[in-house]
Amino acid sequence: MLRIEALHKRYKTGDAALRGVSFSVASGEIIGLIGPSGAGKSTLIRCVNRLVEPTSGKIFLGDVELTALNKTALRQARRRIGMIFQEYALVERLTVMENVLSGRLGYTGFWASYFRRFPQADIERAFAVLERVGLLDHVDKRADALSGGQRQRVGIARALVQEPELLLVDEPTASLDPKTSRQVMRLITELCAERRLAAIVNIHDVALAQMFLPRIVGLRAGEIVYDGPASGLTPEVLTRIYGEEDWSKTSAASGDAADEEPAHAHGHHAHDHHHDRDMSAAVR
Numbered sequence: 001m002l003r004i005e006a007l008h009k010r011y012k013t014g015d016a017a018l019r020g021v022s023f024s025v026a027s028g029e030i031i032g033l034i035g036p037s038g039a040g041k042s043t044l045i046r047c048v049n050r051l052v053e054p055t056s057g058k059i060f061l062g063d064v065e066l067t068a069l070n071k072t073a074l075r076q077a078r079r080r081i082g083m084i085f086q087e088y089a090l091v092e093r094l095t096v097m098e099n100v101l102s103g104r105l106g107y108t109g110f111w112a113s114y115f116r117r118f119p120q121a122d123i124e125r126a127f128a129v130l131e132r133v134g135l136l137d138h139v140d141k142r143a144d145a146l147s148g149g150q151r152q153r154v155g156i157a158r159a160l161v162q163e164p165e166l167l168l169v170d171e172p173t174a175s176l177d178p179k180t181s182r183q184v185m186r187l188i189t190e191l192c193a194e195r196r197l198a199a200i201v202n203i204h205d206v207a208l209a210q211m212f213l214p215r216i217v218g219l220r221a222g223e224i225v226y227d228g229p230a231s232g233l234t235p236e237v238l239t240r241i242y243g244e245e246d247w248s249k250t251s252a253a254s255g256d257a258a259d260e261e262p263a264h265a266h267g268h269h270a271h272d273h274h275h276d277r278d279m280s281a282a283v284r
């Protein structure tokens with residue numbers, strides 16, 4: 001349902017972030033995108049909804065070539081693509097319900113959204129997804145009154161209420177502790193299965209990726225160096241993706257070591273604005 005062909009991205013600064021990336025995602029399939037910092041993971045998922053404009057290559061969502069769409073057509077196509085962010089990208093002073101409803105902005109007309117008037121059907125949809133993610137008791141709370149895990153569940157609900165076919169998930173657990181990370185990954189994978197959603201999950205925690213994501217695409221310096229089952233992430237493959245390291249002592253090959261992973265909380269504030277901008281571009 002998603003096909004990426006020979007995707008290249010060179011930023012104006014001269015960095016070649018993607019160098020001929022090709023792969024497909026089937027309907028209902030969920031893939032983990034791993035690779036070292038700077039490998040191009042974030043650039044890749046942002047090229048799919050064209051928050052980043054690819055330099056060359058083609059991306060198809062079903063029959064639609066996303067890379068060929070004009071602004072209006074792109075706005076329509078983006079309804080089919082939900083995005084979940086590392087730092088949640090919630091509007092802090094708005095309630096949980098208002099944040100979730102913002103996922104419907106791609107459908108509401110300009111004046112309706114200007115006055116924040118959402119159709120009853122949207123409100124019912126929002127209640128349904130909030131129930132599914134376990135936030136029904138928090139509907140009227142302000143986003144800034146929630147824990148990290150709850151905030152990410154609001155982010156997930158906002159993406160779902162859009163009724164997308166594809167989810168782009170950018171490091172959903174990077175700001176969460178290990179237990180909450182697992183809960184969030186479990187929720188995302190269950191929801192994909194229930195709704196036959198395809199997803200690309202950019203994730204830097206290899207153990208967590210292995211635990212929840214059957215297919216892994218490994219990116220290094222803008223190129224795919226592995227595309228296969230999570231069980232195939234041997235020390236050799238991890239070396240190909242991340243470079244030399246004693247992988248036998250760590251997670252992936254030897255199984256479940258997610259609890260040893262530090263929670264990469266805090267310290268991502270430099271990205272916040274960036275993601276907020278992404279968010280507003282994504283809903284408009």
Ligand code: ADP
Binds near residue numbers: 015
């Ligand atoms: P990852 O998500 O795997 O850490 P990124 O996609 O963020 O990788 O970055 C890939 C490369 O592109 C890096 O070399 C990074 O410096 C560069 N890059 C990312 N975003 C920009 C940008 N907005 N302008 C210029 N270069 C960028």
